[in-house]
Amino acid sequence: MTAPSLDALRPALEGVVASVIATCDADGLPNVSMISQVHYLDPERVALSYQFFNKTRRNLLATRRASVQIVDPETMRQYRLDFDYEETLTRGPLFESMKAKLAGLASHHGMEGVFRLLGADLFRVLSIEAVPGPTIAHTAQARPLLAATRRACDALDACTDLEELLDRATEVLEAQFGIRHSMVLMAEDGEDRLYAVASRGYRSSGVGAEVQFGEGVIGVAAREHTPIRIGHMTREYRYGAAITETARRAGLIDGAPRAIPFPGLAAPRSQIALPILEGGRLLGVLFAEAEETLRFAYDDEDALALVAGHLGARIAILRAGESDEDAPTPGEKLPLAGVVTVRYYAADQSVFLDHDYLIKGVAGAILWRLLREYQATGRTDFALRELRVDPALRLPAHAENLDARMILLRRRLEERQSCLRIEKAGRGRFRLAIACRLTLEEPA
Template structure:
C-alpha cells in the first residue's frame, strides 16, 4: 500500500488559516489547540511549528501521535492529517524556512513577541481524510506556472552572453510570471556576502549592492542552500542601511561611503529567494518581491526553482565556452582628454574616481589591476583567463564568478557615467576604454602617487 501524498494540499499549508492540532496524553485524554504553521517537507512529511512547551508538547512527546486539520484558502476544503512524530530540528533549511515564514505571519497578526520558533517538529503523514463540508470551485484561467517556466528556460537557451543572460532572467520573470520586481545576486566565492548584478522594476539599478550571508530572505537562502519565502511584511527579514549605519557610528567604517543601497521595495508584502546552484554549491540567488500579500506560494516556488536551476546551468556553460574561445585582438582606442584620479584602498579593495566611491571587493581589485597595467603598458584588451591566473588578485577559490564580477563592474561604471568603461571584444576577451587620462593613487601609510 502506497503512503498518502500531500502534494495536492500544499495551498492549505501556507498559513492563511490557522490549523487545528489534536493530541492525547498517555491516558487518552484529548487536547486541541491552534498551531501557527504546517510546513511542507516532502510528499510524505510535514513539519509543525514548535513554539511553546505546553500540554500539546507533553502529549506529543508521550505518545508521538498527532492529528492536524488544514484548510485550503481558495476552496475552503478541510483535510485531516494523521501524523507520526519523527524528530525536532532546531537549525538547517527546514527550520530557517519555517522561521522566515513564521516571522511574516507574526508581523501580519502583530504578534512578533509571541510567535517565536523554537523548533521544527517533523512528522510522517500516516493518513489523509477529507472533512465533509462545502467546497468552492477554483477560479478559472489560472496562470500555468509550468508553461511559464518552460518558456523562460527556452528564452535563456538563446542567450550566449552572461550579461544578456542575467538581464534576460529578470525580464522573463516580468513577461512570463508577472513578477515586476526581481534581482539576481552572485555569491562572493569563499566570502560572507552576495552582490547585485541584475535588477528589474526598481527606480535605481542598485548594481553592486551587497547582502550578507544570513541577512534577510536572500542571505538565509544562500547560507542554507534552500528556497525561503515570506507572505507578509516583516521587519526581521527587511534589508536596509541599518548595519552599515551602526558600523559607521561605532567607528568601524570611515565617513566616505563604501556602500550601495539595496534596491528593494520600501514596503514589500511578499518575498521569495531561491539559490542558484552550480555543481552543488550556491553561486548566487534569484530574488523576487511584491507589494501584495501571499504573492508567492509553493507552486511559484517550484516553477522559479526550475528557472534558477536552468540559470545556473546556463551560467556554467557560458563561462566554459568563454574560457575555451579565442578572438582576434581589437585596435586600441584613441587617448582620452582631461584627468581623473583613481584612488585605491587595499584594506577593502575599494576604488574611488576622484572623490566619488565606485566599487569595492574583488571587482575593485580587478579594476585597479587593469588600470595599472593600462598606464604602464598602454594595453586596452585583456582576457578573463589572465585574470583567473593572476595570483596578485587573490581571487576566491573557486573563481567561477569572475565573469559576473566583470558584468557588475561594467554596469557600475555605466551607472556612474564614469570616464572608464568595459566592453566585450570576443569570447573571454574585453577592453578597458578610457575617455580621460588617469592618475593612480594607492592609499597606505601615506597616499603615494603611482
C-alpha cells in the same frame, strides 16, 4: 467525500487560516489548541512549528501522535490529517524556511516578538480525511506555471554569454510569471557574501549591492542552499536602503560608506529567494518580491526553483567555453578631457572616483590593476586569462566568478557615466576606454 493527496492540499498549508491540532496525553485525555504553521515537506510528510513547551508539546513527546485540521482558504474545504511524530530539527534548511515563514505570519498577526520558532517537528502523514461542511466555489483561474517555466528555460537557452543570460533571467520572470521586481546576485568566491549583478523593476539598479550570508531571505537561501519564501511583510527579513551593520563594520573611509544601497521595495509583502546551484555548489541567488500579500505560493516556488536550476546549468555551460579566446578587435582612442582622481584602499580593495565610492573587493582590485598598467605602459587591451593567474588580485584557488565581477565592474562604470569604461573586445577579451586624464592615489 474522497480526500485528495497531500500535494493537492498545499494551499491550505500557507497559514492564511490557522490550523487546529488535537493531541492526547498517555492516559487518553485530549487537548486542542491552535498551531501557527503546517509546512509541506513532501507527499508523505509535513513539519509543524514548535514554539512553546506546552501541553500539546508534552503530549506529542508522550504519544507521538497528533491530528490536525486544516482549511483551504480558497474553497473553505476542511481536512483532518493524522500524524505520526518522527523528529525535531532545530537548524538546517527546513528550520530556516519555516522560521522565515513564521516571521511573516507573526508580523501579519501583530505577534512579532511572540512567535519564535524553537524547532521544526517532522511528522509522517498516516491518513487524510475530508471533513463535511459548507464550501464555496473556487473561481480563481490557475496560472499555467508549467508552460511558463518551459518558455522561461527556452529563453535562457538562447543566451550566448553570461551578461545576456543574467539580464534574460530577470526579463523572463516578468514576461512569463508576471513578476515585476527581481534580481540576480552572484556568490563571491571564498567569502560569505553575494553581490547584485542584474535587476529589474527598481528605480536604481543596485548593481554591486551586497548581501551577507544569513541576511534576509537572500542570505538565508544562500547559506542553507534552499528556497526561502515569505508571504507577509516582516521587519526581521527586510532589506533597508541603508547599508547593513556588517557593511558598516567592514569599511569607513573618513565617514564615507563603502557600500551600494540595496535596491529592494520599501515595503514588500512577499519575497522569495532561490539558490542558483550547479553540482551542489552555490553560484548565486535568484530573488523576487512583490507588494501583494501571499504573491508566491508553493507552486510558484516549484516553478521558480526549476528556472533557478536551469539558470545554474546555463552559467556552467557558458563558463565551460571561457577558455576560448578571440584575437583582439581594434579599438578607438578617445580624446582626453578633464582630470579624475582614482583612489584605491588596499584594506578592502575599494575604489573611489574623486570622492565618490565606485566598487570594492576583487572587482576593485581588477580596476586598480588595469589602471596602473595603463598609466605605466599605455596598454588598454587585456584578456580574462591573464587576470585569473595574476597573484596580485588574490583570487581564490578555483575562482570561477571572474566573468561576473567584470560584468559588475562594467555596469558600475556605465551607471556612473564616468570617463572610464570597460568594453568587450572579443571572446575572453576586454578593453579599457579612457576619456580623461587620471591621477592614481593609494592612501596609506
